[in-house]
Amino acid sequence: MKEKIFVISFMIIIFGAFFINIFAPKKEISIYERRKLAKMPEITIEGLINKVDTTRIDKYIADHFLLRDKLRSLKTNVEFLLNKSDVNNLFYYDNYYFKYEEKYSERQIEAFGEKINYIYNKYFKNMNVYYSVIPEKNYYLNNTKYKKFAYNNLFESLDNINEDITYIDITDTINLDSYYYTDHHLRQDKLIPTVKKMASVMNFEFTDNYKVDIYEPFYGAYYGQLPIKNHGEKLYTLNNDVISNANVYNIENPYDKIYNYEKFGTIDSYDIFLSGATAYEEIYNNTTASNKELIIFRDSYTSSFAPLMLNGYKKITLLDLRYSNLDYLMKMVDIKNQDILFLYSTSLINGSDVLRVY
């Protein structure tokens, strides 16, 4: 009897999965994993012989497998039950999701400084130029159980940056609470002390008068990579007259407002800020009499920073060297007497090969 029940149960599982996998409607994207799911390939004899199609079929089957999200969650829980400190370089501590940085790269960190110097010497000599470093979430993790990235070495290695470029140390204005639980980015509502410090060094007009808007559920970048919780968190945006009346010129996206609410609930909800990072963007403050302008060399973290700096500027230009070459982008910039800010995260500095400077 035991044998029969076991065999029948096994058959129910494999046949059940077989039929449900075939007939269940297929999703195009996975919100949890923040990616497009594989499509069934057009099968050809040549593709089968070269194993190209079979690899794609395997990927398609895994992507659309019955209860995929629940199974991935089960796997992660089993891993932690086995006392694994991290799962695929991600771990969960005190309600926060963390991801280990890539291996420390002295070469890329030094190259970062050299790239900043090159840009400064070529375009911005004798102007007001600043740089600041946004630490990854792990910088504020205080637990000896986990591997620590050599952040102090990274900061020390940046001493090759030209002394005429003023460093703004913002590490003391941020703490673990400043980050999203499931994402690597900073919460905009926690950035006020940071922007205040920048304003005092860069001498621009600062305000802390904002209304906080909340959107949920927000699933951060790590949420789908480490599926252990079944609920999202809140995403915060700050608003005031300056921000709501501002206009954005985005080279890749016609949307002209600072917050693009249509992006919420898509693959990357963080794209609500400035419609996501693009190679070239301009933000115009339509409520100020000031003529001050700012150019920010940025990565994705800047998207939530820039709106809070707009109070002090007529125009902010955002340049992302990950997506376009320096000289090409600079053709669009009319160099006057702008303030210049290099605002990069530690992870980008450690992987600065992506910056297309030369």
Place this chain on the structure above:
Amino acid sequence: MVFSSLTFIYYFLPILLILYFIFPTKLKSCILISMSFIFYFYGEGKYILILLFCSIFNYLLAKKVHNKKSILIIGIIINLLPLIYFKYTNFLLDNINLIFNTKIYFKNLIMPIGISFFTFQNISYLVDVYKNKKEQANNLFEYLLYITFFAQLVAGPIVRFTDIKNDIQTRKLNFANLYLGIKRFIIGLAKKVLIANNIGVLINSLNSITDKTVLLYILLAIAYTIQIYFDFSGYSDMAIGLGKMFNFNFMENFNYPLSAKSITDFWRRWHISLSSWFKDYIYIPLGGNRTTKLKWFRNILIVWALTGLWHGASWNFIIWGLYFGIILIIEKIFLKKFLDKSKIISRLYTTILVLISFIIFSITDMNELVVFLKSMFGLNHLPFANFETLYYLKSYLILIIISFVFAYPTFKYIEKNKIFKIMEPILYLFILIISTAYLVDSTFNPFLYFRF
């Protein structure tokens, strides 16, 4: 296609079972053969004709081989040609270039999956029929099923035709066999997916650490051993289980080899189908141990050099084989008697030698191998441990302990427990679901033994 894939478990297997149920008994063998070719084609489309040609050629040749030595020799040579061409050409050329300082290069060949296994099965059939005509298959379908049956096609066990002749002719499906087969399949799946693949992740992590320590090398040696054992024995369990589901009784391929009390004992428990193949078709024809001592040792070394070479076209595999050959000779001369006196010392001795063997097995670069061995024994002035090594040790300790529990015959005792017996079906199905969860969230992980 691999057994430990969603495609196999949740698509191939249900389709096969449906077809197997609907078609009448007479056609069930044809269904198995056809599905086996689809199985092979899915994983190695371009070489399917080689498999088909070798099988048909061998079947036809076997009809003429009985008591005809010349046909047997020609048959063996022709069977070995594809294996030599795909597996050993580049190795031979590399060595010729090294010796004669030449620069002869050949295209980078991709070896057909399972060629080492089906070549050996073809040869064993030819030799068996040469000796005894009664060992012949009744028809081509029987022979095709013997060679191409998907359960043992790509990574063994190396089955003899005589051992499964009755199974080939009897096509039935019953609950008792299905029960045993499914259970065995799930055990193998768990060994591969939950243990071997995860230990593979540990190996990659350890290899990426820049600041090496003695502990790191020890941990790596343990990890290599666990990975190779669970990967290969997991595959064998799945093959035996699948065979059982379709009424095939394949020989056991592993019998808790890591619990062996000597290297002689180890090789009675490790890849049994390969060892017995070499014993029956190489060692005994060479004269075995019924000859002078010198020739006996020569025979052992020849067999073990070939065993090493079978595992891969690289010097480290030949050294690996000879390493065992030499230890076996030493044990036969005097050591075995001492080892039999103490269980603890004999187990410790075997474990250390096996760990070293799998380092030789895993590292193809000779210089790297020397560095590894020196570092592992603390001869490279490395610190014993650092934070990173301890981090991975802590992170994988439970998995390593679980691995050892299942690598030793502990499970045999667990299986006898009354509570376990009641819970058994639920437990196995739960393991199936957990393994599925790992497969859903993983990238492709081919079996290590596929390269052989």
